[in-house]
Amino acid sequence: MKKIKVLFVCMGNICRSPTAEGVFNHLVTTKNLSERFEIDSAGTHAYHIGDAPDLRAQKAARDRGVELKNLRARKVVNSDFNEFDHILVMDDENHAILLEDCPVELTHKVRHFLDYAPHVNQREVPDPYYGGSYGFERVLDLVEEASEGFIQALQHAGELN
Numbered sequence: 001m002k003k004i005k006v007l008f009v010c011m012g013n014i015c016r017s018p019t020a021e022g023v024f025n026h027l028v029t030t031k032n033l034s035e036r037f038e039i040d041s042a043g044t045h046a047y048h049i050g051d052a053p054d055l056r057a058q059k060a061a062r063d064r065g066v067e068l069k070n071l072r073a074r075k076v077v078n079s080d081f082n083e084f085d086h087i088l089v090m091d092d093e094n095h096a097i098l099l100e101d102c103p104v105e106l107t108h109k110v111r112h113f114l115d116y117a118p119h120v121n122q123r124e125v126p127d128p129y130y131g132g133s134y135g136f137e138r139v140l141d142l143v144e145e146a147s148e149g150f151i152q153a154l155q156h157a158g159e160l161n
Contacts, residue, residue, distance in 0.1 A: 001074040005038045006150075007084040009094055010034065013043030013073035015136070016125050018053040020113060020143040022061050022068045026148045036160060041071065044079065044097045048073040048133040060136035075103060081106045083157075088150070090115065091124040114142060116149035 006024065010016035021041035028037050052058070053068040061068045080087065081102050087110045090093045098110050112123050125142050128135025154160035 001036070003038045004036055004086070004154065005084045006040070006086045006088065007076075007080055007089050008039075008041040008090070009044060009076060009098065010041075010090040010125070011043055011045050011094055011127065012047045012129075013041055013075070014048045014051055014054045015057050015127060015129050016139055017041035017043065018068055018071045018073070019057050019061055019066075019136075019139050020088070020090070020125075021071060022053075022066045022148070023140065023143045024147045024150070026066045027144075027151065031151070033151075042074050042076040042083075044076055044094045046075045046149075049075060054136075056128070056133060056136050057139070060133065060140055064140060066140075076101075081109065082094070084109065086111065088116075088146075089155075093129070113146045113150070115146075116153055117142065117146040118149060120145055 008017040008020040018041050021039055025039050028034050051073045053071055058068045089112055095112060099107055101112055114120055114123050120142060125139055128139050
């Protein structure tokens with residue numbers, strides 16, 4: 001059975017995208033779908049390569065039963081466009097950066113993650129890095145909803161039966 005390969009992307013890969021990776025991994029585990037997925041995250045910039053997620057992101061996620069401490073930041077590489085089936089970005093800026101590097105025939109893989117959260121009236125997951133703890137809670141709320149919506153979209157598209 002072919003695995004569905006999902007890459008979550010933000011700028012530095014220490015707040016939003018590792019949170020999305022952790023939340024989505026937790027969701028597929030609770031739904032007994034782990035064997036169907038390969039999940040990763042990366043950043044468009046090389047600011048934090050090798051670093052663990054921001055401690056505030058780790059704490060907020062851990063408070064919801066999601067562990068992020070073993071994740072490590074990495075930068076998006078060109079092979080990711082071929083390797084992953086879905087490349088889900090957190091905001092417009094990183095979407096544009098990826099589209100600049102992505103081969104034209106693969107741009108359909110690059111989508112805003114919040115496109116899968118139809119009840120959310122925004123398209124971008126805000127960067128909580130320079131704010132307080134509320135920002136990390138808000139990121140969790142958004143990625144939890146988008147994760148559920150993404151699973152539903154995969155089911156409706158027949159990718160996940």
